Amino acid sequence: GESVxxxxxxxxxxxGDNSIINCAYSNSASxxxxxxxxxxxxxxxxIIDIRSNMDKxxxxxxxxxxxxxxxxxxxxxxxxxxxxxxxxxxAGGRRSGGTSYGKLTxxxxxxxxxxx
Amino acid sequence: xxxxSQNPRHKITKRGQNVTFRCDPISxxxxxxxxxxxxxxxxxxxxxxxxxAQLEKSRLLSDRFSAERPKGSFSTLEIQRTEQxxxxxxxxxxxxxxxxxxxxxxxxxxxxxx
Numbered sequence: 738g739e740s741v742x743x744x745x746x747x748x749x750x751x752x753g754d755n756s757i758i759n760c761a762y763s764n765s766a767s768x769x770x771x772x773x774x775x776x777x778x779x780x781x782x783x784i785i786d787i788r789s790n791m792d793k794x795x796x797x798x799x800x801x802x803x804x805x806x807x808x809x810x811x812x813x814x815x816x817x818x819x820x821x822x823x824x825x826x827x828a829g830g831r832r833s834g835g836t837s838y839g840k841l842t843x844x845x846x847x848x849x850x851x852x853x
Numbered sequence: 854x855x856x857x858s859q860n861p862r863h864k865i866t867k868r869g870q871n872v873t874f875r876c877d878p879i880s881x882x883x884x885x886x887x888x889x890x891x892x893x894x895x896x897x898x899x900x901x902x903x904x905x906a907q908l909e910k911s912r913l914l915s916d917r918f919s920a921e922r923p924k925g926s927f928s929t930l931e932i933q934r935t936e937q938x939x940x941x942x943x944x945x946x947x948x949x950x951x952x953x954x955x956x957x958x959x960x961x962x963x964x965x966x967x
Contacts, residue, residue, distance in 0.1 A: 846894070
């Protein structure tokens with residue numbers, strides 16, 4: 738079945754460093770991927786998405802890389818700030834296929850801790 | 854606040870009782886999703902509505918669970934005869950019916966079954 742998972746459950750960095758969070762997926766049927774940030778007691782917050790026909794997409798301080806050959810996804814956060822401390826989830830979904838649109842399969846999550 | 858609103862934020866109930874949660878999506882969003890999240894895990898898809906039609910249900914949604922979106926606006930999720938294993942965060946999300954993939958999540962309802 739479709740599954741999306743993460744390599745590392747925790748990541749600790751110093752303020753100002755760059756952070757890289759990794760994710761592996763097993764089902765090639767996902768045609769887009771999303772990174773979400775979840776702070777304690779809150780719902781997931783959309784960070785950035787990437788379609789499966791892309792290798793890289795940049796946002797504000799974030800970059801998502803997609804390697805379809807090895808089914809690997811990463812989120813890079815530049816100049817990490819204490820406010821970036823949260824749990825980060827990758828999720829995969831299918832854009833086409835009728836009712837499957839919008840249904841996301843989430844990974845376990847990585848806890849990012851940014852030390853001042 | 855024009856985001857996704859969920860009520861209540863917290864619910865403690867005794868095993869065997871019924872509970873109902875409400876989700877008010879962003880007003881112009883015609884797609885609405887329910888997810889369940891347990892501690893340390895990512896959200897798991899439960900069900901999905903387009904307008905008032907429930908188009909997909911996960912196998913996680915047992916017969917004790919029912920979701921409705923009668924007028925295509927707010928939605929309710931009811932759990933009958935709650936069990937301790939139902940304890941989780943129940944998240945609602947909504948999105949437009951466009952190629953934009955961004956789904957906005959509410960803050961969730963934390964259910965504790967004692």
